[in-house]
Amino acid sequence: MQAYLQGDCRHIAMVQAQFENLLLKRKHVVGVAIGHKIRAGQTSSEPCLSIFVNQKVGKNELSLDDQIPSQIGGFMTDVVESGPVVAGGLYRSHFMANRQVPRPHSLRHRVRPVEGGFSVGHYxxxxxxxxTAVFDANPMPTTVPRYYMLSNNHILANANNAAIGDPILQPAPIDGGRMPTDVVAHLSRFIPLRFDGQPNVVDAALAEGEFHELDREIARVGYVRNVQPPQLNKVVQKTGRTTCHTTGKIIGLNATFIVQYGAGRVAKMCRQIITSNMSAGGDSGSLLCDLHGNAIGLMFAVSEQITLHNDIRYVMDALGIRLV
Structure with missing residues (x-):
């Protein structure tokens, strides 16, 4: 669980693992992560255990069993209001409500080859x-190399409800994509999501397409240069179908969140990256990069205050792919 963590983060992660399930049972709590303590509205350099809640309420409104102690396992805690967290294809956050997307940079039209950041979806x-477009990490030497589109399970595999070989449209159906004219790829593989309380690490899927129809370049970001680990307070960027190119900051690591997937389905998502709110519904599948074009995460869920991303290293391991 802590293979990718170092230093203080590794120590806090041990405490997090010990108390996480108990914390998630408390009223209003939706997530637990490693963060930096916020004091007087400013982010400090002090590591802490961040507890994310639907809404902040006074201690007098909570039972003793639901109150969050000021310290756990020798580390400070910080209660952060996030609101409910929803798989990004389902949610329109206040970020989008207050944002005017310039039409010349719209990513919702048909384009070939398809770049990262553009509208796609299961039919x-x-x-x-x-x-972005990706390759197999260890292709069979006797086979023709295969080329894939990377996005979320809930975007390419309809949250487990698709069949291998199903068509993927570009643009997505909501943006006018139609069968069979706009088929650009076919579902190749996905990591099943569990909605039974067992942990998930990624919400990820691949769709195989032709080399000349899928582009590794990401609109407004460029080509992925490498893969980098997430770091607290790092400034990051993404390009997505709804909010186009946005920037934010990493505010949480090794996060476990309860994420709503609609139709009564709830998934426990572990080892996630939290950023400030930089996305809205329809941005799911965006690649999170640093300002140098290094891949960090795969965006999949949002709330009114934050955006959640899979760690791209777990995505690559799970799907057996390489980005560069």
Missing amino acids: QIKGGTMA
């Missing part, structure tokens, strides 16, 4: 975003 869903 039976509304839509999401293509992260």
Whole structure:
């Protein structure tokens, strides 16, 4: 669980692992992560255990069993209001409500080859975003190399409800994509999501397409240069179908969150990256990068205050792919 963590983060993660399930049972709590303590509205350099809640309420409104102690396992705690967290294809946050997307940079039209950041989706869903084009990490030497579109399970595999070989449209159905004219790829593989309380690490899927129809370049970001680990307070960027190119900051690591997937389905997502709010519904599948074009995460869920991303290293391991 802590293979990718170092220093103080590794120590806090041990405490997090010990108390996480108990904390998630408390009223209003939706997530637990490693963060930096916020004091007087300013982020300090002091590591802490961040407890994310639907809404902040006074201690007098909570039972003793639901109150969050000021310290756990020798580390400070910080209660952060996030609101409910929802798989990004389903949610319209206040970030989007207050943002005017310039039409010349719209990523919702048909384009070939398809770049990362553009509208895509399984033919039976509304839509999401293509992260980038990727390759098999260990292709068979006797086979022709295969080329894939990377995005989320809930975008390419309809949250487990798709069949291998199903068509993927670009643009997505919500943006006018139609069968068979706009088929650009076919579902190749996905990591099943569990909605039974067992942990998930990634919400990820691949769709195989032709080399000349899928582009590794990401609109407004460029080509992925490498893969880098997430770091607290690092400034990051993404390009997505709905909010286009945005920047934010990493505010949490090794996060476990309870994420709503609609139709009563809830997933426990572990080892996630939290950023400030930089996305809205339809941005799911966007590739999170640093300002130098290094891949860090795969965006999949949002709330009114934050955005959640899979750690791209877990995505690569799970799907057996390489980005560069």
